[in-house]
Amino acid sequence: MRDYYTVTVNIPGGIVSVGTLQTVLSLAYEARVRQVRFGARQQLLMTVHYEDMRWLEKDFKQHGIRYETTSRFPNIISSYCGEDVFKTGAWLRESEYHTVLDQFDYQPRLKVNLSDANQSFTPFFTGNLNFITSPEPHFWYVYVRPKQTNRLFRWPELIYTNDIGRLAKAIEESMLDQEHQSEDTLYSAVTNGRSFITQPATQDVDLPEFSLPYYEGFNRYGHRSWLGLYRRDEQFSVAFLLDICTLCLATRIGELCVTPWKSVIIKGIEEKDRAKWSRVLGKHNINVRHAANELAWQTEDHTDDGTRLKHFLIRYFEKNDTRTFGLCFGVQTRPKSEVFGSILVRKRPLLQLGQLALLSVYDLYYTENFNPNSRTYHRFEKGLLKIHLPAQIDRLCRTYSSRRLRETSEALSVRSEESPVQILSVPPGHQCPHCFTLYDERYGDVLSDIPAGVSFDNLPDGYTCPTCDAPKTDFVAIALPDPAVL
Template structure:
């Protein structure tokens, strides 16, 4: 029997928020079309899959419900925001629920480029994974803007702060300029930032403020986003993560039903592919616990399983993550203040402290940001062309190195010794057979060599990847000009 053709349906949730009533209606449409589960994407959107022969009826239902969607496409990426963090992961900022909603309401177009609206005081939602990255300043209703031009790692800091009400119009104007001048601003190695700024500003009279101090990013710390937790006014929030990324429709319908019953108006999706519900009262905790029991939902996973960024609907990356997490668990690996991203496709924009980047089938490069902050875009290559079977031990070595640096509390991640000092030559050694790198900064966990051991004083050394002898290694200078050692994803 021929396998039925399936269609993937994507529904954007601007800002990662949806009312319980709207979500319930969407779940019914998905269920009527034959879906059994729904997924959350890394841009806070929703996905479900149906057989192609159910598509026509589903489209009629979506039309009646006035729900926008895409079929097997991602032409209109979701606008993501840190709205989900308000009152639970962040209480310091001027930006609150009303400001977020006012900005969302002003979007009268569907963006084709990625837009992030992020509070600078939190680290739960990524800062620079969008094309237009608006980040709160210390001045109420004014935002920094960092433009990451499409298909590049070129990030441009807008020279003035943007007013909240201007965010939608400025985004639309900037998007039009990029799309109308792709030869200059789209997938280009060199971009004239000043020309781009002048073209955009010539279109409208935007309200701006001068930048009086540079943006200072907080040190990364991923909050534990699972379980039932108390926050303000004796209220609780519930975070739900699914190891297989699948949220059963029956469970989700029960979630919506109890929200409607207890007047919880909104549910939140997160960039970590999880669901979050705020405003649970003390009296209702038992009822929520009963729903979790009914559907056998586990809400206490290990932290080193929660700190991963994966491409959407990608079974290969999910399987690799699960394999690595099992090994991390056996090793009892500490991953606090780190997060991992698996990139099976180029230029996905996924943020991570440590990046696992596919080069060939079952062969990967391992990179990390220079200060191990996932919001950085300065990448350092740690290992190249690592076979899948060796990934775990290389990652364990890199994590242990990170903590060896942090043993001295006076050392900040922002000064981790991975930046090449232009005034001092730093040599590394590369295997001519498999291009594996030995750097004394990191040592070699496979061969039990601690960081700081010069390659020259090693007596009998063999490559941890291909077992080539020490004589197969050549000395090269570790600098920005060395292709394959330092670079951008």
């Protein structure tokens, strides 16, 4: 008998009602669970001692809470966690996400991804069924990846929002029960005797350039704020999350969002309630000022090996001031697991006796154009010892930065040749190092009632970042591009 069980509670689309989460956490606490994690597929994970497992199972069943101790039913993931707070498309909104999720009245056996095509916060192609918004309102691209393969093909048609659940179930039955794997036979099996609302898919989805937003701390959007919560060890205290649930209910916030970066986003925080949230963070000693490059990592679920390697590499980055802007990193320690990253570290045994790895080495890969949504990997180095890994990742980061600089320089050169420009004097800008918000005196700061023309030095001493509330003293001076050449 196992001493501990890993329990997974799926959170479809990464959206969980506060009341449901409070119930799950309360029952877990009664089962002596004190720490929980969130997984890369936006699910809730907890480790339960076998003596407490039967009581937790009984309580979960009484409350109608679905759970797993295996990985038979992967969670549906979605980009809803970034809705409103990050870049989103023209027509996909909260109601459309819920419309799609409500169609899944069964537990999918295939991995399902729902993605806004205009964002890069959540992955597009890590699922077996990948639904991505098209420019045509309420129609979606469908990309199918057969289980345990890296082969990806586009469905011949765009699918209407209200038919996504039905199509997903039909593809799953044809692929898993009838074992249709090729594009043509799968399409024939699914459409035989079934009709869906579709439009022709005439071209592939246009992938956005990757840019990971800063998703931690308090950030304003409109007249409200959202709060991103990240933990270095990926462990969230159950007591802290229960206090979060209590405060959400008291301030009329109905749901929380879990991200693929194993963090939590709470939307709709009113300005009058900011002090209450700060008190809860202070009570549990929660820090929300981690460096941006620390947030750009995805590790596997159910293992601490990848997390330890991540911390080892981050220490090197901090010591050597390695530039990682525009990149995200994945750490893969198991051969069949999947992580999301533009730079991928794969651990493998150099020598192995049965299940025992005597010596581990690391292979280093990067994706096509360093876009983490690409399914094409290029090997950069292989067989690295752990001590040599940080310097090689640093070298790969520099390769990426040099490529971007060269592409930018070539683009500016072309524009300069097309039309001569007048050289203007551009004042320096100042940037928040935490969320990268820019203060440009030519435009001022509308949210803080600072008119255009006020230099940074003349800002009041109490001025704070309009996005994350960092103090004025944290800002750093940067050179701004000349708008005449942009």
